[in-house]
Amino acid sequence: MTSLPTDMDLEEELKTLTKTVEVSTENEQGPEQVPEKTTTLQAVLQVLRKYNLKETEELLKKEAKVGVDGEPGQGGDSEVSNVLSTYKSEGNPELYEDAYIDLKKFVDGSLDAYKHELGMILYPVFVHMYLELVYNNHEDQAIKLMKKFSKEQEDYYQTDLQKLAQVTKKEHMKGNEITDTFKSNEFIIRMSRDTLATLKRHLQEKKQSIILNIIQEHLYFDMYEGVARTKQQIDAVAGSIIGEATRADNKTKVYYGMPKEPDYQYTAVDDDEEGEAGEGDKPKKKKPKKEPLFGKKTKSDPNAPPTDRLPLPDLKDNDKMEKVKALREASKRVTLGPETLPSICCYTLLNAEGKVICSEISDDSSILAVGFSNSNIKLWSLLPQKLKGMKSAEQLQDIDHDAEDVWARIIDERNVDTTRVLYGHSGPVYRLSFSPDRSLLLSCSEDATVRLWSLLTWTCLVAYKGHVYPVWDVRFSPHGYYFATASHDKTARLWTTDHHQPLRIFAGHFSDVDRVLFHPNSNYVATGSSDRTVRLWDCITGHHVRVMTGHKSPIHALAFSVEGRFLASAGADTRILMWDLAHGHLLAELNSHTAPVHCLAFSRDGNILASGSLDCSTKLWDFTKLSEEVSIEDVNVSHNPEIRNNTESYLLRSYATKNSPLNHIVFSRRNVLLAICTYDSSI
Amino acid sequence: MTDPEPPQNSSIPLESVKVVAESIGISNLTDDAAKVLADDISYRLRLIIQDATKFMHHSKRQKLTCDDVDNALKVKNIEPLYGFKASDHIPFRYASGGGRELFFTEEKEVDLSELVSGPPVKLPLEVHLRAHWLCIDGVQPTIPENPPPVSKDVQKLEAIDPITKLNKTSKEKSDTSGKPTIGKFHKLRNVETVHVKQLATHELSVEQQLYYKEITEACVGSDESRRAEALQSLASDPGLHEMLPRMCTFIGEGVKVNVVQHNLALLIYLMRMVKALLDNPSLYLEKYLHELIPSVATCIVSKQLCMRPEMDNHWALRDFAARLMSQICKNFNTSTNNIQTRITRMFASAINNERTHCASLYGALEGLSELGSEVIKVFVLPKVKMISDRMEALNNPGNSPDKIASVHVKHLLTKVLPPLLKTIRPTPDNLDDYRNDYGMSLGTSLHSAVLKARISSTGSTIPVSQSSIIQSGGNEIILPHQPSRTIMVGGIPRPQSQNVVTQGNQQKYVIVTSRPPPSPSPSQVSQNQTKQVFVTSQQSVKMDDHEL
Missing domain, CATH: 2.130.10.10 (YVTN repeat-like/Quinoprotein amine dehydrogenase)
Known part of the structure; x- marks a missing residue:
C-alpha cells in the first residue's frame, strides 16, 4: 500500500478538510446581512478594503463586533483567501470544465481499490460546479458543462440531473426544491480512511481551488476504518438525493422487538366467560390451542421497548372482544412456506x-x-x-x-x-x-x-x-x-x-x-x-x-x-x-x-x-x-x-x-x- | 420525468410567446424579451409537470392526466384551468401561415342550447366489485378472470421459433419459481428426476380430461343449447392451450370419419368447433394447422358431404368452411409457411381440372372467392367461360344433383363477380360481350348484375361491394379487399396446374405438412374421387384410389 503520513498528521488534516465553511454568497451584495462565520466576515471586510469602502467597513465591524484585522491569526488569513478564491474563479468560468476533467483523471488514474470510492465525489462536485456557474450567471458554461458530463454520471442520478438541468438561471434557483437541498445540505460520502487520505493528498498537490472549495463547503466525509468498498457495495446504498446516511445517524439503539403481549387476552377471555355465560364455553375450548400459539412470546424480547415507553390507551371491552376474535381466527390459520403457498x-x-x-x-x-x-x-x-x-x-x-x-x-x-x-x-x-x-x-x-x-x-x-x-x-x-x-x-x-x-x-x-x-x-x-x-x-x-x-x-x-x-x-x-x-x-x-x-x-x-x-x-x-x-x-x-x-x-x-x-x-x-x-x- | 428527451431540447418557441402576447394586445414584443419569457415559461412548465408526476404516482397510475396538472397548480397556489377533463390524449393541431408555425389544440364550439335540449348524457358506470381466486394454494386456476397461463404472444413465439421454448425449459429447470406453473407436477418431478430429456409434457389433469370429455360430447351431441355453451367455452376460455393438440386431433379424425359416412350435421358441428378455437383470443393455432387445414379443406371441396346431395344443404357447410379457411389464411399466413399461396394453388388446380365434380368445383370457387377480389381476378375470372360452358352442358340432361350444383355455381359467380367486373370492364356494358366472354346464361345474369351494381354505386358515394359483406348465420363477416396481399402471380402456378392435368385428369390437391399425417383412411379419400399427395418432411405418400 502507499506510505502514509503519521496518524496524528492525518487526523489533523482530515479535520481541516471535513470542517465546513458556510459561505453565504449573498453577503457580497451588502454588508447589512449578518454573516454567521467570522471567516466570511473577514472575506467581506477584505473586499470592502479592496474597494476602499472605509465607512461600510467600520459599520460592519461595529455591527458584527469583529475586531481589527490583526485579530484573526495566520490560519484565518489563509482561510479568508480560500473563501475569496471562489469569487476569483467566478471571473473565469472556463476553469470549471478543466477542473472537473482533472478530477476525473485523478479518479480514473487512482488505484483500483480506491477508484470506486473516489468516484463518489464526482457527482456532488459536478452538481455544485454547475450550481455555482448558474448562480454566477454563466448560463452558457453551465449548460455546456451539464451537456458534456451529465451522461457520465450514474444512472440513478439522472432524474436529479434532469431536474437540475432545468435550472439555468439564478432566479430559478430561488425556491427550487432540489437546488435548495443541495445548497443548504452537505452531500454525505462514506469513505474508507485510506481513500480519504489519497484524496486529501491529491487535493493538496493540485491546489485546485474550485474543487477544494466545493469539497470543503458542500461535502461531508464520513470516514470509516477498513477496506474500501467495491462498486457494487457503493451502488447498492447510493441514490439518495444527498448522499448516504452517516454512521452516526444509525447509532441509536432501536427497540425493534415486540413487547410481551399483556395479559389482556387472558383477562379478555375471562371477561367473556364472566360476562356472557352463553359464549363462555367457546373461549374455554380455544384456550389450549392458544397457548402453544403464543408460547414463544412469553419470553420477553431483549430488544422490546419497555411497556411503559409509549403510553397506550386502555383497552375497552370491545377491543378485548376483537382481540379474542382475532386469536380465534389466528388459531385456524395456515402456516405458509415455500411448500404451502397461500391462496x-x-x-x-x-x-x-x-x-x-x-x-x-x-x-x-x-x-x-x-x-x-x-x-x-x-x-x-x-x-x-x-x-x-x-x-x-x-x-x-x-x-x-x-x-x-x-x-x-x-x-x-x-x-x-x-x-x-x-x-x-x-x-x-x-x-x-x-x-x-x-x-x-x-x-x-x-x-x-x-x-x-x-x-x-x-x-x-x-x-x-x-x-x-x-x-x-x-x-x-x-x-x-x-x-x-x-x-x-x-x-x-x-x-x-x-x-x-x-x-x-x-x-x-x-x-x-x-x-x-x-x-x-x-x-x-x-x-x-x-x-x-x-x-x-x-x-x-x-x-x-x-x-x-x-x-x-x-x-x-x-x-x-x-x-x-x-x-x-x-x-x-x-x-x-x-x-x-x-x-x-x-x-x-x-x-x-x-x-x-x-x-x-x-x-x-x-x-x-x-x-x-x-x-x-x-x-x-x-x-x-x-x-x-x-x-x-x-x-x-x-x-x-x-x-x-x-x-x-x-x-x-x-x-x-x-x-x-x-x-x-x-x-x-x-x-x-x-x-x-x-x-x-x-x- | 416522463419525458425521455433531454429537457434542454424542448421549450416553448418564441413564435408562440409572441402570438400569446399579441392576443393580449402587446404587438411589439422584441425577440430578446420573447426569449427570456419563453425560457422562463418552459422552466415553470417543467416544474409544474414535475409536481404533476408526483400526483400521478400517488394515484397509482403511469399516465399523466389533466387532473394531475390541476393538482400541481393548486399546490403552487395557482388557480387551475377548469374544464379540461379529457381522459385521453389531446391531439395537437399544426397550422402555419404568414411565416409562422403554430401548434394548438382544437376547441370546437359547443352549442349550449343543443346540449340542453338534447337527450341527457349517459351516466358513467358505477364502480363495481368482483371477487375471484387469483390462485388457490399457490396454483393459479385457469378461469376467464385470470390471464391465460401461456399468453398468445408466447404461443406465437414458440410456434415460430421453437428454440425459445427449449431454452426456457432448460432455464426453468434451475429456476422453477418465476413462472406460474399450471400443475404441481413440474415441481415434484424436478425433485425426483435426475435427467429428463426436454420434451413437452402432455399430461392433462383429471379436471382437464373431464373438461375435454364434456366439451367434445357437447359439441357433437344432440343438445343444441349445450353445444352453444361448449362452443362459447371454446371460444373464450383462456386455459385451453394445454388441450389444444387433443382438440385438433379430435376435429381432424372426426372429419375423416364423418366425411366417409356423409354425416353433414357432424361435419358442421366440427367446423363450428374450428371456428370457436379460431375465435379464442388466447389461443394461437399455428402449430395445429396441419390437422385443421386438411379437415377444413375437405369440408370445402369434398365431392359428397351428405346422404342426399340433391336435398341437403351442404352448400352452407362449404361456404362456412371456406370462410374459416380465409380466416386461417388471414391470421396465420407468413412468408415462411405460405399458407395462402398453397391454399390458393389447391383451389385453382381444382378449377382448372375439367373433370372436377360439380360440388367440388363449387367449393373451390367459394374458397377462392373468400380470399379476396385479387384472387378472384387472377384465378376465377379467366376460367369463367370454361365453367359456364360446363354448367350449360350440365343443364340439359335431367341429372338432378349436378343441375343443383350448376345452379349454385352460377349463383355464386353472379354474386362474386359483378363488383370486380364493374371495376375492370369498360363502361358501356354490352350484353353480347358478356355473353361472349362468360357464356350464354351466365353472361346475361352477370350483365344485369353489373348494371345494377353500377346504378347503385352512382347513388351512394361509397361503392358497396356485395361480396364484401357476407351473411353467415346472423354474423356479418366483412372481408377486406386486399390489394396488397396479391400472393399469386399469374405465371407461376400455371405450368404446375398444366402438369396436373397431364398427369391424370383428376382433381388433385397438394397438402404439405410438417410431419407425417395420421394415415388417412383410404375410403375417405376415395369418396372424394381425388388423388391426394401428401408431401411430408420424411416421405411422400401417394395414394391413388378408385371410385367405390
Missing part, C-alpha cells in the same frame, strides 16, 4: 379506470374501503352481513347505558346497506386506514386534511388540519389512538385522535414524504420519501433514529416484518429492498417487477412477503429463507453485510392479473392473501 383472493374493481386511488381492507377482512379521485370514500361489506348504522340521537337516549347488550341495542337494524359512501373531502383521497377496533376510519386527501370517520354513524367526526399541502399517507397505530400522516410539505406528523394538533412533527426529509407506517410495537414510525431515503423516527423523542439509503426513486410502499426487526420498502424503481433495523443495514435487493411497486405485505406468520405492482402482477417472496441467511451472518454497526440480490432464489411465485394493476394487498388473519386491483381496459 389469493382477488377483488377487482370494474369501471374504475383512473377513479380509484387507494383501497384498504379492515383487519378482520370484513370491510373494504376505497378512496376515489372524486373525493368520495366508498365502503363495501365483504361478508354477507350488511354495514349497520347506529340509531338516531333521540332513540339512543332511551337506551340503558349499563345494559350488557348495549352494543347490540344501539344498532338500528333497519339502517343497513351493503355499501356506504362517505362524502367530505374536496380532493382525491390518497389513503385510508381502519382503526384496530373497526369503528373508525381515517382518510387523507389532496385537500390537506385528514378526516376521521365513524363506522357506526357513517359520518365525519373530525377534520385534522395541520398539513398545508396534500397529505399522501395516513396510518393508524397498531394499538389505535395514535396515527401518523405523511405529506407533500416534507414532514410526517404524529397525532392522536383526540387532539386536533399533531403531537410530533418529523422533519428531516428533503422532499415529499410519500409513505408512513407504524412499527408493530407503535414506538416508531417509518417514512419513505421522494428524497429516496427511508427513515425511522422515534415517537417519544421525535428524532430520526435510522436513515437508510439505497432506493433510486420515490418510495411507495413499506412493510414491517412481523417480529419487527426487518423493514421492506419498494417504490418507483421497481425494486424491493429489505432493511435490518438493528443497524440500519441494507440486506437484500429483490428486483423482479417491471413497474412501480405500490403494495407490500408480510404474511401473518412472517414467512412470506407479498408484493403487488402496477405491472399487473403479484409476487411471493421467501422471507424465511432470507431472514435465516441473514441471522447466520455476524453483523455489527460499521460492517455492512453482503447485500443479497439473487432475486431468483427468493422469488417463490409470480401471479399475473388480467390487465389489473394491483392497488392493495393484505394477508387475512387466516393467511389468505387479499388483493385489490382495478381493471384497466386500456392496457
Whole structure:
C-alpha cells in the first residue's frame, strides 16, 4: 500500500478538510446581512478594503463586533483567501470544465481499490460546479458543462440531473426544491480512511481551488476504518438525493422487538366467560390451542421497548372482544412456506379506470374501503352481513347505558346497506386506514386534511388540519389512538385522535414524504420519501433514529416484518429492498417487477412477503429463507453485510392479473392473501 | 420525468410567446424579451409537470392526466384551468401561415342550447366489485378472470421459433419459481428426476380430461343449447392451450370419419368447433394447422358431404368452411409457411381440372372467392367461360344433383363477380360481350348484375361491394379487399396446374405438412374421387384410389 503520513498528521488534516465553511454568497451584495462565520466576515471586510469602502467597513465591524484585522491569526488569513478564491474563479468560468476533467483523471488514474470510492465525489462536485456557474450567471458554461458530463454520471442520478438541468438561471434557483437541498445540505460520502487520505493528498498537490472549495463547503466525509468498498457495495446504498446516511445517524439503539403481549387476552377471555355465560364455553375450548400459539412470546424480547415507553390507551371491552376474535381466527390459520403457498383472493374493481386511488381492507377482512379521485370514500361489506348504522340521537337516549347488550341495542337494524359512501373531502383521497377496533376510519386527501370517520354513524367526526399541502399517507397505530400522516410539505406528523394538533412533527426529509407506517410495537414510525431515503423516527423523542439509503426513486410502499426487526420498502424503481433495523443495514435487493411497486405485505406468520405492482402482477417472496441467511451472518454497526440480490432464489411465485394493476394487498388473519386491483381496459 | 428527451431540447418557441402576447394586445414584443419569457415559461412548465408526476404516482397510475396538472397548480397556489377533463390524449393541431408555425389544440364550439335540449348524457358506470381466486394454494386456476397461463404472444413465439421454448425449459429447470406453473407436477418431478430429456409434457389433469370429455360430447351431441355453451367455452376460455393438440386431433379424425359416412350435421358441428378455437383470443393455432387445414379443406371441396346431395344443404357447410379457411389464411399466413399461396394453388388446380365434380368445383370457387377480389381476378375470372360452358352442358340432361350444383355455381359467380367486373370492364356494358366472354346464361345474369351494381354505386358515394359483406348465420363477416396481399402471380402456378392435368385428369390437391399425417383412411379419400399427395418432411405418400 502507499506510505502514509503519521496518524496524528492525518487526523489533523482530515479535520481541516471535513470542517465546513458556510459561505453565504449573498453577503457580497451588502454588508447589512449578518454573516454567521467570522471567516466570511473577514472575506467581506477584505473586499470592502479592496474597494476602499472605509465607512461600510467600520459599520460592519461595529455591527458584527469583529475586531481589527490583526485579530484573526495566520490560519484565518489563509482561510479568508480560500473563501475569496471562489469569487476569483467566478471571473473565469472556463476553469470549471478543466477542473472537473482533472478530477476525473485523478479518479480514473487512482488505484483500483480506491477508484470506486473516489468516484463518489464526482457527482456532488459536478452538481455544485454547475450550481455555482448558474448562480454566477454563466448560463452558457453551465449548460455546456451539464451537456458534456451529465451522461457520465450514474444512472440513478439522472432524474436529479434532469431536474437540475432545468435550472439555468439564478432566479430559478430561488425556491427550487432540489437546488435548495443541495445548497443548504452537505452531500454525505462514506469513505474508507485510506481513500480519504489519497484524496486529501491529491487535493493538496493540485491546489485546485474550485474543487477544494466545493469539497470543503458542500461535502461531508464520513470516514470509516477498513477496506474500501467495491462498486457494487457503493451502488447498492447510493441514490439518495444527498448522499448516504452517516454512521452516526444509525447509532441509536432501536427497540425493534415486540413487547410481551399483556395479559389482556387472558383477562379478555375471562371477561367473556364472566360476562356472557352463553359464549363462555367457546373461549374455554380455544384456550389450549392458544397457548402453544403464543408460547414463544412469553419470553420477553431483549430488544422490546419497555411497556411503559409509549403510553397506550386502555383497552375497552370491545377491543378485548376483537382481540379474542382475532386469536380465534389466528388459531385456524395456515402456516405458509415455500411448500404451502397461500391462496389469493382477488377483488377487482370494474369501471374504475383512473377513479380509484387507494383501497384498504379492515383487519378482520370484513370491510373494504376505497378512496376515489372524486373525493368520495366508498365502503363495501365483504361478508354477507350488511354495514349497520347506529340509531338516531333521540332513540339512543332511551337506551340503558349499563345494559350488557348495549352494543347490540344501539344498532338500528333497519339502517343497513351493503355499501356506504362517505362524502367530505374536496380532493382525491390518497389513503385510508381502519382503526384496530373497526369503528373508525381515517382518510387523507389532496385537500390537506385528514378526516376521521365513524363506522357506526357513517359520518365525519373530525377534520385534522395541520398539513398545508396534500397529505399522501395516513396510518393508524397498531394499538389505535395514535396515527401518523405523511405529506407533500416534507414532514410526517404524529397525532392522536383526540387532539386536533399533531403531537410530533418529523422533519428531516428533503422532499415529499410519500409513505408512513407504524412499527408493530407503535414506538416508531417509518417514512419513505421522494428524497429516496427511508427513515425511522422515534415517537417519544421525535428524532430520526435510522436513515437508510439505497432506493433510486420515490418510495411507495413499506412493510414491517412481523417480529419487527426487518423493514421492506419498494417504490418507483421497481425494486424491493429489505432493511435490518438493528443497524440500519441494507440486506437484500429483490428486483423482479417491471413497474412501480405500490403494495407490500408480510404474511401473518412472517414467512412470506407479498408484493403487488402496477405491472399487473403479484409476487411471493421467501422471507424465511432470507431472514435465516441473514441471522447466520455476524453483523455489527460499521460492517455492512453482503447485500443479497439473487432475486431468483427468493422469488417463490409470480401471479399475473388480467390487465389489473394491483392497488392493495393484505394477508387475512387466516393467511389468505387479499388483493385489490382495478381493471384497466386500456392496457 | 416522463419525458425521455433531454429537457434542454424542448421549450416553448418564441413564435408562440409572441402570438400569446399579441392576443393580449402587446404587438411589439422584441425577440430578446420573447426569449427570456419563453425560457422562463418552459422552466415553470417543467416544474409544474414535475409536481404533476408526483400526483400521478400517488394515484397509482403511469399516465399523466389533466387532473394531475390541476393538482400541481393548486399546490403552487395557482388557480387551475377548469374544464379540461379529457381522459385521453389531446391531439395537437399544426397550422402555419404568414411565416409562422403554430401548434394548438382544437376547441370546437359547443352549442349550449343543443346540449340542453338534447337527450341527457349517459351516466358513467358505477364502480363495481368482483371477487375471484387469483390462485388457490399457490396454483393459479385457469378461469376467464385470470390471464391465460401461456399468453398468445408466447404461443406465437414458440410456434415460430421453437428454440425459445427449449431454452426456457432448460432455464426453468434451475429456476422453477418465476413462472406460474399450471400443475404441481413440474415441481415434484424436478425433485425426483435426475435427467429428463426436454420434451413437452402432455399430461392433462383429471379436471382437464373431464373438461375435454364434456366439451367434445357437447359439441357433437344432440343438445343444441349445450353445444352453444361448449362452443362459447371454446371460444373464450383462456386455459385451453394445454388441450389444444387433443382438440385438433379430435376435429381432424372426426372429419375423416364423418366425411366417409356423409354425416353433414357432424361435419358442421366440427367446423363450428374450428371456428370457436379460431375465435379464442388466447389461443394461437399455428402449430395445429396441419390437422385443421386438411379437415377444413375437405369440408370445402369434398365431392359428397351428405346422404342426399340433391336435398341437403351442404352448400352452407362449404361456404362456412371456406370462410374459416380465409380466416386461417388471414391470421396465420407468413412468408415462411405460405399458407395462402398453397391454399390458393389447391383451389385453382381444382378449377382448372375439367373433370372436377360439380360440388367440388363449387367449393373451390367459394374458397377462392373468400380470399379476396385479387384472387378472384387472377384465378376465377379467366376460367369463367370454361365453367359456364360446363354448367350449360350440365343443364340439359335431367341429372338432378349436378343441375343443383350448376345452379349454385352460377349463383355464386353472379354474386362474386359483378363488383370486380364493374371495376375492370369498360363502361358501356354490352350484353353480347358478356355473353361472349362468360357464356350464354351466365353472361346475361352477370350483365344485369353489373348494371345494377353500377346504378347503385352512382347513388351512394361509397361503392358497396356485395361480396364484401357476407351473411353467415346472423354474423356479418366483412372481408377486406386486399390489394396488397396479391400472393399469386399469374405465371407461376400455371405450368404446375398444366402438369396436373397431364398427369391424370383428376382433381388433385397438394397438402404439405410438417410431419407425417395420421394415415388417412383410404375410403375417405376415395369418396372424394381425388388423388391426394401428401408431401411430408420424411416421405411422400401417394395414394391413388378408385371410385367405390
